[in-house]
Amino acid sequence: MIRRGVLVALLVSLVAACAGPHLGDNYGRRTRAALDAQRAGGREGGMAIDGDDAVQVMQQHRAAPSAGGSYQTGAAVTPASGIGGGMSSSGATTTPITPIRLDAVK
Amino acid sequence: MRRRDREHGGVLPLLLGMLLILAVAFFGATTIGRFVVARQEAQRAADATCLAYGTIIRTEGMQVLSEQQRRAEVVGRANTTLTVLFDWSVPPLETATAVELTCRAIARVPAPSFIWAAGTIDAIGEAKGRAAQETITDAEKKYPQLTLVLDYSGSMAAGMGGVRPPSVDQDSFHVLRNAAMTLLNKDYELRYGLVIFATGIRYTTDNVRLGNDEIMKEKVMADWKCPYRDDGGGCMTASAAALQQAQNLLDDPALPSTEKKYVIFVSDGLPTVPRNNPQGRARQMAGALWDMGVTIYTLHVINSASVTPLRNFMISVSGPPDHRGVETVTNPDGTTARYYFNVNDEASMNEFFDEIGGALACSIGPLDPGPAAGQVDRMRVFTKAQGGRETQIMNARLAAPPANEIGDLWDDDLTFRNSDFFLYDAEDKMLYVTPRVCDRVQQQHEPVVIRFASTQIVL
Numbered sequence: 001m002i003r004r005g006v007l008v009a010l011l012v013s014l015v016a017a018c019a020g021p022h023l024g025d026n027y028g029r030r031t032r033a034a035l036d037a038q039r040a041g042g043r044e045g046g047m048a049i050d051g052d053d054a055v056q057v058m059q060q061h062r063a064a065p066s067a068g069g070s071y072q073t074g075a076a077v078t079p080a081s082g083i084g085g086g087m088s089s090s091g092a093t094t095t096p097i098t099p100i101r102l103d104a105v106k
Numbered sequence: 107m108r109r110r111d112r113e114h115g116g117v118l119p120l121l122l123g124m125l126l127i128l129a130v131a132f133f134g135a136t137t138i139g140r141f142v143v144a145r146q147e148a149q150r151a152a153d154a155t156c157l158a159y160g161t162i163i164r165t166e167g168m169q170v171l172s173e174q175q176r177r178a179e180v181v182g183r184a185n186t187t188l189t190v191l192f193d194w195s196v197p198p199l200e201t202a203t204a205v206e207l208t209c210r211a212i213a214r215v216p217a218p219s220f221i222w223a224a225g226t227i228d229a230i231g232e233a234k235g236r237a238a239q240e241t242i243t244d245a246e247k248k249y250p251q252l253t254l255v256l257d258y259s260g261s262m263a264a265g266m267g268g269v270r271p272p273s274v275d276q277d278s279f280h281v282l283r284n285a286a287m288t289l290l291n292k293d294y295e296l297r298y299g300l301v302i303f304a305t306g307i308r309y310t311t312d313n314v315r316l317g318n319d320e321i322m323k324e325k326v327m328a329d330w331k332c333p334y335r336d337d338g339g340g341c342m343t344a345s346a347a348a349l350q351q352a353q354n355l356l357d358d359p360a361l362p363s364t365e366k367k368y369v370i371f372v373s374d375g376l377p378t379v380p381r382n383n384p385q386g387r388a389r390q391m392a393g394a395l396w397d398m399g400v401t402i403y404t405l406h407v408i409n410s411a412s413v414t415p416l417r418n419f420m421i422s423v424s425g426p427p428d429h430r431g432v433e434t435v436t437n438p439d440g441t442t443a444r445y446y447f448n449v450n451d452e453a454s455m456n457e458f459f460d461e462i463g464g465a466l467a468c469s470i471g472p473l474d475p476g477p478a479a480g481q482v483d484r485m486r487v488f489t490k491a492q493g494g495r496e497t498q499i500m501n502a503r504l505a506a507p508p509a510n511e512i513g514d515l516w517d518d519d520l521t522f523r524n525s526d527f528f529l530y531d532a533e534d535k536m537l538y539v540t541p542r543v544c545d546r547v548q549q550q551h552e553p554v555v556i557r558f559a560s561t562q563i564v565l
Contacts, residue, residue, distance in 0.1 A: 101465050
């Protein structure tokens with residue numbers, strides 16, 4: 001009986017120990033998502049925030065690709081191999097960095 | 107008979123007298139003839155010497171005059187069969203518009219000493235040569251006018267290349283700020299302006315002027331809420347408003363109209379503000395910039411998977427006024443000038459800003475009347491020190507390899523900058539010179555003397 005009690009206590013402790021950070025992480029993300037959703041809602045001129053808004057913002061924080069606009073953050077693009085004509089995973093060729101000289105006269 | 111005796115022998119003195127007169131007349135006529143010929147020879151020698159002296163001064167400037175005169179004398183002597191001497195007692199008379207040369211050649215003609223006690227007559231030929239020149243005492247420095255337009259929108263919080271940044275200090279926003287500081291810390295002498303934007307203009311300098319880089323260093327690193335906090339509009343991307351503000355700054359009538367104007371537009375996202383046709387509005391503003399002669403460089407910060415739409419947009423607002431909406435332009439000399447750039451990591455971002463160079467210019471002129479088309483290559487330019495000694499400024503167009511653009515004279519990577527060179531712009535009749543020459547004119551007040559016309563004999 002005592003053994004079973006100790007075992008249960010250990011299991012509960014383990015679950016709690018593991019769950020804590022995850023809950024915290026999720027809590028942080030959700031809070032941030034909610035704030036961002038409010039902000040996004042603010043842009044819409046007071047429109048009600050729905051679940052899609054939160055999902056969209058969460059996707060942004062999870063580095064998922066999203067539609068255009070200023071919130072194209074976190075997309076999983078492998079950096080091109082240096083400069084000078086490398087290819088990024090998105091298929092775009094990075095341009096060579098040629099020196100720019102700003103001349104004073106026409 | 108008596109009368110006859112008296113008359114006997116009376117003819118002899120008369121005859122002797124007549125012989126004497128005839129002898130004097132003969133020697134006199136001969137000497138005068140030789141003198142006339144010698145006078146012509148001396149004049150020819152003087153003319154040739156003056157022309158040669160004028161050419162030497164035009165090509166070398168006024169150096170050690172006695173040495174230059176000796177060389178001119180060689181030319182003079184080659185133009186006569188007589189032995190001539192030269193008299194340089196009248197020094198060159200210089201004004202702002204000409205150098206007047208007085209050249210005197212002397213041919214000594216032997217003469218009967220019973221007539222000319224010295225035994226010689228000096229046949230003097232004198233010539234006056236006029237070498238036209240222009241003298242300019244002022245030089246004006248010209249500076250590139252550059253407005254940096256930096257995107258601080260929310261998406262700049264993403265990592266470069268679209269990967270999650272190891273820390274917030276390595277996201278696109280921080281990488282951009284640090285790279286921009288690299289440029290500003292170079293302390294280039296540029297007329298700087300700055301526009302920081304997100305949903306709207308977060309910061310702008312009051313104007314575009316020299317010395318703005320100090321305040322810009324502070325403002326680039328300041329907290330403008332975006333990209334991490336809300337600026338009241340969600341840290342969107344108001345590219346059109348930013349380009350319009352750049353146009354306002356560069357359209358300042360106080361700015362010299364002859365200087366080149368540039369915008370470096372940095373963004374990581376398609377325009378989202380205003381709601382109605384944001385890309386079209388931004389392109390419209392780019393068109394307004396081109397209309398006022400602004401060259402637009404764009405830097406596309408790749409930090410998302412969606413690259414092509416932004417690339418297309420950025421290229422559409424890139425280019426010089428005469429090649430609008432282009433990624434690159436092939437120059438007449440075969441080189442390629444790039445106007446659209448993209449970067450996807452910190453190293454390439456730093457390299458972009460590090461590779462920006464400023465090429466000032468120092469103008470002298472305009473020349474009035476300036477050389478004709480055929481005289482440009484024979485034009486010689488000098489600075490004149492206080493003692494009158496002239497230092498020649500070389501024509502960079504005739505150097506090997508030659509300079510092709512005025513900016514080449516101040517380019518750190520080329521050989522002209524640390525020497526005395528000039529370039530002549532025939533269109534506006536302006537001379538452009540390297541920094542050393544500019545400093546001599548501006549700080550040591552040495553006038554610039556320009557010579558291109560041939561010497562003319564005026565007497």
